[in-house]
Amino acid sequence: MTGDLTPAEVACLRAAIDLARRSRHRGNHPFGALLTDAAGVVVAEAENTVVSEHDVTGHAETNLVRIASRRFGRAFLRSCTMYASTEPCAMCSGAIYWSGIGRVIYGLSEAGLLTLTGSHEDNPTMSLPCRDVFAHGQGAITVVGPALEDEARSVHDGFWT
8 A cells, every 4th residue: 555655655664664674784673663743854763672772672663752752742743653664563552652643654564564473482473453552542543554565574574584
């Protein structure tokens, strides 16, 4: 699905996928995320740091929320969009919810990731889509995805085997 995305949004999602590639090259799991303001300007980016930081919570999206919530207030974050190379997991979805970020666009779906990782001990993927997590909150978060799923999947090629 890319028909719902503007060319600028496609470029941002591809940049998040490139962050995932960079994360993998640095010895971490292949996940990346970035944040844009209401005008589409990138204001923060993050990679996965689970391996390098020895921190199981070092997912790209959670790292991005930490960075963004230190720099910006909740009202600003409400107008922002997070681009994630892969659908945010339940933990990351919770962090996104608590931060107040108003919109998420992701590449590879959670179901698609599970197909790749299977029961890999480094990524015990939950079958819990971010939309389901967000639906149980009090605020609305717009979700678009999966999009560019083949490109997002390619970053994982050979990683989980």
